[in-house]
Amino acid sequence: MTNRDSRIRPDETLRPQVVVVETPEMHAGIEPSAPRIIATRQKGRIVPAAPVEIQPAVPSRPRRYSLPVKLALTGLAVAFCGWLGVDLYLWIASAFEYSEGLGWAATAAAAAGISAAIAIIVHEARSYLALKNVEINQQRLAMQRENTRASDVHETIRDVIKEIPTDREGTTAIEAFQRKVQRHHSPAQQIELLSETVITPLDRRAEAIVRRASARAFGITAISPAAAIDVLFFIACSIRMVREIAACYGHRPTALATAHLLRRLVVEAGKLGAVDFAGVALTQHIGGAVLERVATSAAESMYAAQRMARLGLVTMGMCRPIPFRRDELPGIFSSLIGNLLAQRPETGKNGEPTSIPDRRD
Amino acid sequence: MFERVGANFSEWFSGALDLAEFAKGSTVSLAVTGLSRAGKTVFMTSLVHNLLSALHQPYRMPFLKVVGEGRLAAARLAVAKSDGLARFPYRRNIARMAASPANWPARTTDISEIEVDIRFVPAGPLGAMLRWIGSGPATLKLKIIDYPGEWLLDLPLLDQSYADWSRATLQLSKSGMRAGTARDFLAFLADHRHAEPASEEDARRAHELYLQHLRAARDEHGLNFLQPGRFLDPGPLGENSYMWFAPLDIPDNLERIADGTLAAVMERRFEAYKTEVVTPFYSQHFRNYSRQVVLVDVLGALLAGREVFEDTRNAIDAIMESFRYGHSGIISRLLQSARIEKVLFAATKADHVPEVQRDHLAALLRNMVAIPALDVSSSNAMFDVAALASVISTEEDTQEIDGHRVQVVVGKPVGSSTRAKFFVGNVPARPPRPEAWGKPFLNIPVFEPPVIDVSPIDGIPHINLDLALEYLIGDQLR
Numbered sequence: 150m151t152n153r154d155s156r157i158r159p160d161e162t163l164r165p166q167v168v169v170v171e172t173p174e175m176h177a178g179i180e181p182s183a184p185r186i187i188a189t190r191q192k193g194r195i196v197p198a199a200p201v202e203i204q205p206a207v208p209s210r211p212r213r214y215s216l217p218v219k220l221a222l223t224g225l226a227v228a229f230c231g232w233l234g235v236d237l238y239l240w241i242a243s244a245f246e247y248s249e250g251l252g253w254a255a256t257a258a259a260a261a262g263i264s265a266a267i268a269i270i271v272h273e274a275r276s277y278l279a280l281k282n283v284e285i286n287q288q289r290l291a292m293q294r295e296n297t298r299a300s301d302v303h304e305t306i307r308d309v310i311k312e313i314p315t316d317r318e319g320t321t322a323i324e325a326f327q328r329k330v331q332r333h334h335s336p337a338q339q340i341e342l343l344s345e346t347v348i349t350p351l352d353r354r355a356e357a358i359v360r361r362a363s364a365r366a367f368g369i370t371a372i373s374p375a376a377a378i379d380v381l382f383f384i385a386c387s388i389r390m391v392r393e394i395a396a397c398y399g400h401r402p403t404a405l406a407t408a409h410l411l412r413r414l415v416v417e418a419g420k421l422g423a424v425d426f427a428g429v430a431l432t433q434h435i436g437g438a439v440l441e442r443v444a445t446s447a448a449e450s451m452y453a454a455q456r457m458a459r460l461g462l463v464t465m466g467m468c469r470p471i472p473f474r475r476d477e478l479p480g481i482f483s484s485l486i487g488n489l490l491a492q493r494p495e496t497g498k499n500g501e502p503t504s505i506p507d508r509r510d
Numbered sequence: 511m512f513e514r515v516g517a518n519f520s521e522w523f524s525g526a527l528d529l530a531e532f533a534k535g536s537t538v539s540l541a542v543t544g545l546s547r548a549g550k551t552v553f554m555t556s557l558v559h560n561l562l563s564a565l566h567q568p569y570r571m572p573f574l575k576v577v578g579e580g581r582l583a584a585a586r587l588a589v590a591k592s593d594g595l596a597r598f599p600y601r602r603n604i605a606r607m608a609a610s611p612a613n614w615p616a617r618t619t620d621i622s623e624i625e626v627d628i629r630f631v632p633a634g635p636l637g638a639m640l641r642w643i644g645s646g647p648a649t650l651k652l653k654i655i656d657y658p659g660e661w662l663l664d665l666p667l668l669d670q671s672y673a674d675w676s677r678a679t680l681q682l683s684k685s686g687m688r689a690g691t692a693r694d695f696l697a698f699l700a701d702h703r704h705a706e707p708a709s710e711e712d713a714r715r716a717h718e719l720y721l722q723h724l725r726a727a728r729d730e731h732g733l734n735f736l737q738p739g740r741f742l743d744p745g746p747l748g749e750n751s752y753m754w755f756a757p758l759d760i761p762d763n764l765e766r767i768a769d770g771t772l773a774a775v776m777e778r779r780f781e782a783y784k785t786e787v788v789t790p791f792y793s794q795h796f797r798n799y800s801r802q803v804v805l806v807d808v809l810g811a812l813l814a815g816r817e818v819f820e821d822t823r824n825a826i827d828a829i830m831e832s833f834r835y836g837h838s839g840i841i842s843r844l845l846q847s848a849r850i851e852k853v854l855f856a857a858t859k860a861d862h863v864p865e866v867q868r869d870h871l872a873a874l875l876r877n878m879v880a881i882p883a884l885d886v887s888s889s890n891a892m893f894d895v896a897a898l899a900s901v902i903s904t905e906e907d908t909q910e911i912d913g914h915r916v917q918v919v920v921g922k923p924v925g926s927s928t929r930a931k932f933f934v935g936n937v938p939a940r941p942p943r944p945e946a947w948g949k950p951f952l953n954i955p956v957f958e959p960p961v962i963d964v965s966p967i968d969g970i971p972h973i974n975l976d977l978a979l980e981y982l983i984g985d986q987l988r
Contacts, residue, residue: 184813184951187909187918187931194612194922195905195929195960197971200569219642278635303894 359461544805562966660739815950864917921957
C-alpha cells in the first residue's frame with residue numbers, strides 16, 4: 150500500500166484524501182497454481198505402508214453377573230410373571246365359572262390391564278434409555294471436543310438434535326445451527342456452535358424454572374409454621390423442578406427417568422453438600438454469635454432458595470445434552486438474582502420465554 | 511453341579527432359538543453408482559476385499575465401528591444365486607489389480623451384485639442382553655450392487671414431453687464444447703425437419719449420429735450430463751428398436767406433433783423408452799436400494815475446466831432428483847412406500863490430492879451437491895459427503911516449483927517404468943469464480959495400483975472407505 154504523495158504536510162493529514170492501493174503484478178512463476186506432472190527417475194511400484202495400529206476405544210465394561218446370579222434373577226422374573234399369570238388365569242376361570250359374560254369381561258379387563266402395563270413399561274424404558282443416551286452423548290462430546298475429526302462428531306450432534314424439543318423456537322434454533330455449521334469447522338467449533346445456537350435458549354428456560362423453584366422455596370420457608378412442612382415442601386418442589394428441567398431439555402420425565410435423575414442428583418449434590426457443609430460449619434464457628442443474632446426466618450428462606458438453585462443448576466448439568474464449558478456454567482448469583490434484575494422476557498403459554506435474552510451475566 | 515446345569519441351560523436356550531440372529535440379523539442393499547470414470551468398480555472391489563480382510567487386518571478399517579470395537583466375527587462372500595443379477599467380478603478384478611504389471615479393472619457397463627455375509631456381535635443394550643442370555647453373533651447380509659450412474663440421469667425425462675426434451679437437449683447441444691461433437695448430428699437435423707414423413711432409416715441415422723455425439727462428448731471432453739443415460743450404457747437392453755430415437759428441432763409454438771411424421775416416430779419411441787426402460791429400473795431395482803453411494807470424480811471435473819465442472823453439477827442435480835422424495839415428486843410415485851434411507855456423495859481419487867487439500871475436495875462436492883453440512887430434519891433421504899480413495903496409489907512428496915516448495919503426490923503411471931509427481935494446484939473449497947478458472951488440464955495421470963495381496967489378508971490401503979461404510983451401514987452393525 151503506498152500513498153500517492155508520501156510527503157503529506159502535517160496540516161493535510163486530517164484532510165480527505167485518496168489512498169491508492171498498488172495491485173501486485175501477477176507473475177506466472179510466483180503463483181505456481183497450475184496443475185502439472187513432473188517426471189522422476191524413481192522406479193518401482195508404490196508399496197503401501199502398514200496401517201497404524203489403533204487401540205479401540207474400550208467402552209466401560211457393564212457390570213457382569215455370574216451365572217448363578219443370572220439364573221437367580223431369571224428365576225425371580227419367571228416366578229413373578231408365573232405368579233401373576235396363574236393368578237390372572239384363576240381369576241378369569243373363576244369369573245367364567247360364575248357366568249360366561251363375566252368371564253369375558255374379566256378376560257377383557259385383564260387384556261386391557263396387561264396392554265396398559267406393557268405400554269407403561271415401554272414408555273418408561275424409552276424415556277430411561279433416552280436419558281442414558283444423553284449421558285453417553287455428554288461423555289462422547291466431552292471427549293470429542295479435543296480428539297475427534299469433524300466428520301465423526303456429526304453422529305453425536307444428530308443424536309443431540311433428535312432430543313431437542315421440536316417447538317417453534319427449537320426448530321428455528323436447529324435451522325439456524327444448520328445454516329451456520331460448516332464441514333471445515335473443527336469438532337470443538339461445531340459443538341460450541343451447537344451449544345450457543347441450540348442449547349443456550351434451553352438453558353434460559355431451565356434457569357427460569359430454577360428461579361421459580363427458588364422463589365417458591367424462599368416463600369414457603371418464610372411462611373411455613375413447622376420445619377417438617379419445609380422439608381416436605383422442599384422435596385416436592387425439588388422433584389417438580391427436576392421434572393420440568395428434564396422436559397425443558399427434551400426428555401420425557403417418566404417415573405423411571407425421574408428416579409434415575411434424582412439418584413444422580415443425590416450423588417452430585419452430595420459432593421457439593423460436603424463442601425457447603427464445611428463452609429457453613431466454618432462460618433458458624435467463626436461468627437456464631439453474630440449469626441445467632443441474625444438467624445431469622447428470612448435467612449433460612451434465603452438459604453433454602455440457594456439450595457434449590459444449586460440443585461437446579463446440578464440438574465441442568467445432568468440434563469443438558471452438551472456438557473457445560475467452564476464459561477457457560479450459570480452461577481448461583483446469575484440464576485437467583487442476576488436474572489431477576491435483568492429485563493424480564495415475555496413469557497409464552499407455559500411460562501417459557503418466547504424470546505431469547507442476551508446473556509450478559 | 512449348579513454351574514453345569516446353568517451352562518447347559520444357556521447352551522440349550524441359545525441353540526434352540528438364535529435370538530441375536532432374530533433380533534439383529536438383517537439384509538441391506540448398498541448400491542454403488544456414479545458417473546463414468548468415477549471409480550465404481552474399484553470402489554466395489556476395494557470395499558469387498560477390505561471387508562473380507564478386516565478380521566485379519568482390523569487396522570485398515572478402524573472407523574468402521576464393528577471392526578474398530580472388535581465385534582466382527584467373520585466376513586465371507588455369499589454363494590451366488592442363480593436367479594439374481596449378474597455377479598460382480600470381484601476375484602477377476604482383484605487378480606488384475608494384484609498382477610504384475612498391475613492395472614485397473616474394466617469399467618462398469620451393466621448392473622451386477624455381490625453379497626457379503628458379515629457376522630458380528632451386537633452392541634448396545636439389546637446386544638448386551640443377547641450376550642447375557644448367551645446368544646451368538648448376528649449376520650448382516652450386505653448386498654452390494656453396482657450400476658451406472660448415467661441411468662439416474664433419466665429420471666427427469668419422466669416429467670418431460672418429447673418436444674420439451676428435444677428443445678432443451680438441442681439447446682444444450684448447440685452450446686460450448688458440445689457444438690463441436692454434435693456438428694454432424696446438427697447438420698443432419700438441418701436437412702431433416704420434424705414434420706417430414708416418417709422414415710425408419712432417417713430415425714435410425716439420427717439416433718446413430720446423436721449417439722456418436724454423446725460418446726464423443728463423454729470420451730473427448732469428459733462431459734457427464736448426457737441424456738438419455740441408457741444410450742451410453744444400455745446394460746442388458748442391448749439394441750432395442752424403441753431406443754432408436756433422438757431429439758429433433760421442434761418449434762416452440764408447435765402444440766401437437768402430427769401423426770405420420772418423423773417427430774411422431776421419435777415421440778412414440780421416447781415414450782416407450784420411458785415406459786420400458788426408465789420406470790422398470792426404478793420400480794424393480796432402485797426402490798430396493800435403501801443405502802446408496804454416489805461417486806463423483808470432482809477432481810477431474812475441476813481440472814477439466816468450467817464447462818465440464820458446470821456440466822457435472824447439472825448431472826449431479828439430475829441424480830439428486832432420485833433421492834428427493836420428500837416433496838412428493840415423481841420419485842415418490844415410483845418408489846411408493848419404499849424409501850432411500852442414506853445417500854453418501856463421495857469425491858473419489860482423493861489420493862491424487864495432497865492431504866492438506868483433501869477436506870477441500872469434500873467441501874467442493876458439498877457445494878456442488880448443495881446440501882447443508884448437517885442435515886437433520888429433512889424428509890428426504892439422509893445425505894452426507896466425503897472425500898475418499900478406494901485404493902491409495904500414491905505417496906506424499908514435495909517439489910520445488912518456481913522457487914516454491916509445494917505438496918505433490920507421486921505414483922507410477924500405468925505403462926510407465928518410472929514414477930511421476932503430480933502437482934494438482936489449488937483445490938478450492940467452493941466453485942471458482944468465473945474469472946478464476948484456469949486452462950483445462952485433461953491429462954490427469956492414471957497411477958498403477960500399489961502392491962496388493964490377492965488373498966484377503968492384508969486388505970487394500972484406502973482413504974476414508976471405512977468412514978463411508980460406517981455412515982452407510984454402521985447402524986445395521988450395532
